Amino acid sequence: MSHITKEAHGGSLLAQSARTKKRNAAETRFKAFGIAAIAVSLLMLFVLVTTIIGKGWGAYQQTFITLQVELLEKKLDKKGNRNLSDIKKVSTFGYAPLIKSAVTAKVEELGVETGLKSKQLVGLLSKGAAAQLRDFVINNPDRIGDTVEFRFLASSRVDGYLKGRVHRESIDNDKNISPAQLDLVDALVLAGVVEKTFNIDFIIGADASDQRPEAAGMGVAMLGSLSMMMVVLALSLPIGVGASIYLEEFAPKNWLTDIIEVNISNLAAVPSIVFGILGLAVFINYMHLPMSAPLVGGLVLTLMTLPTIIISTRAALSAVPSSIRDAALGIGASRMQAVFHHVLPLAAPGILTGTIIGLAQALGETAPLLLIGMVGFIASNAPDTIAEGLMSPNSAMPAQIYEWAKRADPAFYERAWGGIILLLLFLVTMNTVAVILRRRFERRW
Amino acid sequence: ASARDQVQVAGSSTVLPYASIVAEAFGENFDFPTPVVESGGSSAGLKRFCEGVGENTIDVANASRKIKDKEIAKCAEQGVTDIIEVRIGYDGIVFASDIHGNSFEFTPTDWFLALSNEVLVDGQMVANSAKTWADVNANFPAQSIQAFIPGTKHGTREVFEDKVILAGCEATGAFDFLLEAAEGDSAKAKKKAAEKACISLRTDGRSVDIDGDYTETLARIESNQDGIGVFGLAFYENNTDKLQVATMSGIVPSTESIATGEYPVSRPLFFYVKKAHIGVIPGLKEYTEFFVADEVAGPDGPLAEYGLVSDPELEKTQESVSEETILGGAS
């Protein structure tokens, strides 16, 4: 190597040669790019998360009004025989007068001066108050005639006023609330009748109609999402990993496996709504599975998640050096054993990453749910059993958020963001398990 | 397979809020489970409605427009023949802008001149060059034109085109001019061509189609103070703190002015019931009747309170519901 002389790398170690300087500059740049990439991503995450928390925090507090309601027998049980079916005949509309008088009584009792009509007084309460009363009466018919203390939800405007969302300046045209009502609210707050507390119902409750944003909760939809995620996890992980193992480790390289391979990567590019079309056509119309059921949602999302898991699992499997397989085969392990004992554990981080990303996508997806009837107003009760959770109509967290975000009352907007916080918490919980598992499997060789 | 026991509703997202209010009250007052009301648009709802008769199909389709004859035919093809049509009321469509901005008093002509692709100038159709509202109407402030109108998927778009743009087109005389110039074999074809030319809107970004919902339109106006958007009356009434409404031909939109027909831009809302499911799906009949009951859909009911323009002919609807009158006459 006559032409290559010592000078090629000559000089002191402490002094960097010009070329080294240049290369180190490139190195620094490269590293800086990496840091910048992470910083940008984390910054975006930070901005998004702070926005979400800032906008959604309000949903976790709710305003309540405590009132004493006299359960008038002549209104609720005209015949006085406590016959349940007769009591049931009184609809929520029939309970409105009781509430009206309870509010009026309260205002009088406190001695607050207000020129409000009783209809406007009732406007401070949620429209769900009557239903709450009726429920109580039907469950406790013997209390008819008593005066019972109730904690009613305040209407969304009152709630918004206490949370600073509704201002006096901005309600000029608002027919749902008036300055006089706000004055009354101020007085009631002073009297301790109106108070803002932590809102557990938002986390465990069911959806409410457009007129009652204050009553809407995420709980049932959360169970719907949970059921779907269980289906997705139970199906897509084994199927996805199984398919990947077959394709990567066993499949003969022929046209058939080529077709499967192309198919899978193609399925990844299929818009999610198409999976909804598929779900409607195949699972509901053809297989007669129930509509709006998390089971069907889970199946559709499974199909949607599979390509993600398969692609990442295959990448992870093919990254395992073949010397590991050779070592196992060389001492008489079968290929199946080599894969399951040695290759799969080494590929586990990649598989888990695919699962994390696939499930994140499935958890946040609404479009396919639209077509199988899981988006809309599905205010069912929390299911009692797992089977019911899978089969009876339910919504899902993203669908609920999507619905709320569309609704007219701004109070729903706050709830939509509050729901997003819950969704992210759900996601983080789900991911934590996978992330911990992944860290245990990570190693370099 | 165990049997379905709740009413299953799907369709228009404009009707959804009303349907959900009814469903909620229905669930509270009856022993039947709360009906499931899905959104997804009138088209998807009716399509699923027409998928066939049976438990795995929906019972009720909400629609923000009348069912089309073609759709009825398609339904019949798949065995869905006896359909009960229920008109629940009217949806008012309003124009609103940022509350802190300028206020407007529109006429259809203004909108046509602002958004149409071509306008009539000196007996010639020329490309629309209006940049500010002042260019359209000297009474308006020189606020840059930025309209957020419903995308072509929305039923509202059709109403907007028919009752505003087309009306404006006719008022400016552009329609007659286009009719003259139109090619076509029949008068009908000519009219169609002229209408089409009238309603073709400019694509230079002054008019923005909104495919999402009113919340998106609102968000756009919040991020662009010049914007003027198209909203449903109910939505506007819930957001009066952010929006100011414009008058149309001098009329302020409200449930009253729409009910009397003074305010021109509105449309009826419907739902359709499969008669075959009545008596089989528990609660279907009750739900239908409850929906149009006075205490629900009447002028003092919760629906009107929320923003539905109550149907003056509600009584007739109630009658046809209780008698299960099907579309196309014979019961």
Place this chain on the structure above:
Amino acid sequence: MTTFWLISCLILLSTAGFALGRHRALVSAGGQVRNLHSLPSYYGTNVALSISVPPLAVLSVWLLAQPLFIESHVAAMIPLEMIPENVNLSLVMSDVRRVSEGLDIAIYQGLMSAGEVEILDSEASDLRGRLGDLGIALGSDVRPEILDAARRYRTMSHDGRLMMTIVVGLFALVGFSRSYGQTDKDYRARNAVERGGMALLIVAASLAILTTIGIVYSMLFETINFFGLHNWRDFFFGTTWAPNFRGDSELSILPLLWGTLYISFIALLVAVPIGLFAAIYLSEYANTATRSFAKPLLEILAGIPTIVYGLFALLTIGPMLVRVFGRGDDGLLGVEWMTGATSVLTAGLVMGIMLIPFVSSLSDDIINAVPQSMRDGSLGLGATKSETVRQVVIPAALPGIVGAVLLAASRAIGETMIVVMGAGAIANFSGNPLESMTTITTRIVSQLTGDTDFASPETLVAFALGMALFVLTLGLNILALYIVRTYREQYD
């Protein structure tokens, strides 16, 4: 016996079968595992599988077939005139099912005895009310014919279930005796079990094909309908996308396709470099602590609902871009290139952020899996870390990285909410990234969820778009496979 119990029994039996098979194998080998062909657990598994798999298959077929059989039988009982005109028989049958279920529950709760049910008179006993109290809501009063049918339905299902239990039990028994009989030290149990496992793997892999068939099945007919109503030339070669309620719309895929490619391209332009650099930094430079918190954090980006990204595009990024590229003299650049907040760039940027973890996390795993000896080899020659990464590690990890990028690209093509809010809804043929455009997927969603007539081309076009996109991406994937193949051949 309910299905649940039957399955539980099968599981119990298989567990016992496992133990028995294992034991027998060991005995046949004289207690010495080494004399066996396979490990004892394989013998056990073989027996357990033979006990459980065929009966489970029979069970599921039976469960599907029995209702069909019974229904057709019971349906024959219902007089034709009972079925109102145009009412589907299946609706009547669901009523029958509901009543029968109610009777079952009534008997189960002890409200009626089985004998009472047999003599029940529908008119006299207010069955609707009584069942209603049990939580079985009926649409109308129970007619005698329906009650008869329901009774019949009930007894038949009970008999059916009994028979099913017997048959399933028989299968389990046969499976057991066969596999147990086979169990011997020379029996190749591992091969048998692995064949079974392999069959499962193949089934898993072929699910992809089934899904594709399902997609084609669910979209093909409507697509054909669409082409019956709309000129295919306009669809494929037209230049305008302008759906219209009045019909007579121009529905061309080209501007949508252009928007799809353009927006996806910009999204990838953001996601791939950022994701890749993030992955490289995490796997090559960052210490374990940084890595173990940064990576999961980045993954949250993939889980934020797209509606948030949409609003982010609309309210933050869009106005920001307008401040830079729009507003004429008020803007930062003093140019008037952008009118509204919606543009290809807005959507692309935001979508890119969402896609970062797709690239970063997967690539990080793959890069991390490159053997350390490769890095050592390069570092030992005096390469810097970045040179090592660029020239040795990345090429070695390339197949996996390509997979990650393809996944991100796929996601970009399928995204709706961000495009709707960030890029607008107007189909536009333009090279300017500051203009609004729209994508195929968003049009599919919006035409499908709109208010147009469902039998009109304006709605059906959604299916045609879906099919076209499907075929298109299929073509692209075949191309990608081909390229990867030829490229790979140079190395292995």
Place this chain on the structure above:
Amino acid sequence: MNDMTLLERKVETQDIKIEARNVQVHYGNTHAIKDVNVKIEDKTVTAFIGPSGCGKSTFLRCMNRMNDTIQACKVSGNILLDGEDIYDKRVDPVQLRAKVGMVFQKPNPFPKSIYDNVAYGPKIHGLYNTKSELDEIVETALRRAAIWDEVKDRLNAPGTGLSGGQQQRLCIARAVATAPEVLLMDEPCSALDPIATAQVEELIDELRQGFSVVIVTHSMQQAARVSQRTAFFHLGNLVEFGETGHVFTNPQDARTESYITGRIG
């Protein structure tokens, strides 16, 4: 090296354990093994020698079908183990490899603990009944591979954290622990010091009592020391095959001679 000892050593083999007939191996276009016929006897140590790249490893891998895993590799001809064609469709390569164990040229321990590395074979072949039996198997194997003392305190440390020579011995221990009938060893002592080499050679000699061993080596001395038969490969051809003593002292082929005499040290 004393040539005398070689000649004197008695070759006591009888049965043919493995017979290769007209074996050809191609890697894509490379013709790596050209028409090789060879008979490996039972209870014998056979050495494969030859210049680097001549096809020793390739041929070795044919004998337990490890080449199946290399896509580009095509094998033709027959290889019989105890008279049965191992490339027959009915042959289960897994069973074959359990009988014909292998130590690879590049040490490839599993990324698991040292203990698990060795215990893996016995586990999948069911070679033990109790945990203590397994412990014993592991210990014996590690002892035989002359690495026990170095690792006995760190059996739970990962096998990949060992030095090169330790890894090599670990792989030998792993192969020995499965008790194969034939053991194929591809340069098992390349990273070992003389003492460890001697111990491994002792092991090989010990194994020969019951089994056949095929060893690839670059050290002529080692071949001469441990093997009874020697095969000399050159450019894919089997040039010479015979009793070790004869091959070394009296090579028939000029290429063999020049290779052997070209030896150093």
Place this chain on the structure above:
Amino acid sequence: MNDMTLLERKVETQDIKIEARNVQVHYGNTHAIKDVNVKIEDKTVTAFIGPSGCGKSTFLRCMNRMNDTIQACKVSGNILLDGEDIYDKRVDPVQLRAKVGMVFQKPNPFPKSIYDNVAYGPKIHGLYNTKSELDEIVETALRRAAIWDEVKDRLNAPGTGLSGGQQQRLCIARAVATAPEVLLMDEPCSALDPIATAQVEELIDELRQGFSVVIVTHSMQQAARVSQRTAFFHLGNLVEFGETGHVFTNPQDARTESYITGRIG
């Protein structure tokens, strides 16, 4: 082996190239190198010998800071290259490694073509101006590593598809092509046949004219043949270090003696 030749060989080195002072290396709890002091002279071949696992590779990797990549590995003490501490904060390990090249114990070709494997070093160090110059560098390096004839027709084939010994020589060629001042070779001939070994030894001798070479070997003969200085490691200690002739003929330490005399063949 003739001991005379060893004694006769003149050691013509003068400068100290590398000096290690009190070097200690820990892998977690394992104390792999214990207080080693050693001076590597310029234009000299130094051989490291010692039983497997005694720390030869570890110490070798310290000399160009390759241990930096092993998380668990902690180095203390000083190593001076031309009088400068290579563990100094200001030292750029990249520049260091360009000066102090390394051939690893396990051949680790890049999954690139053979040509690219060798051209990699010259490329990153910018050792050529034209493509033909690069071709020449590659060819020379491959020739010097005695592998040119075997690969000249398949320069574009992947380096990972070579036989074990070929890979090893490829790695030597790769290291030589970057023209380091010091070349650390960890058992560079372990997978080579005697002829190839001789060629590599020739190369080492040639390199010595300009540079220092440190070679780890298990073959006492090889150490004696190529080195001027020999260091004997045992259980992490540097037991003996001196002129090769002296170490082999007149070891000071009992352990050295027993290791050397325990040698075989």
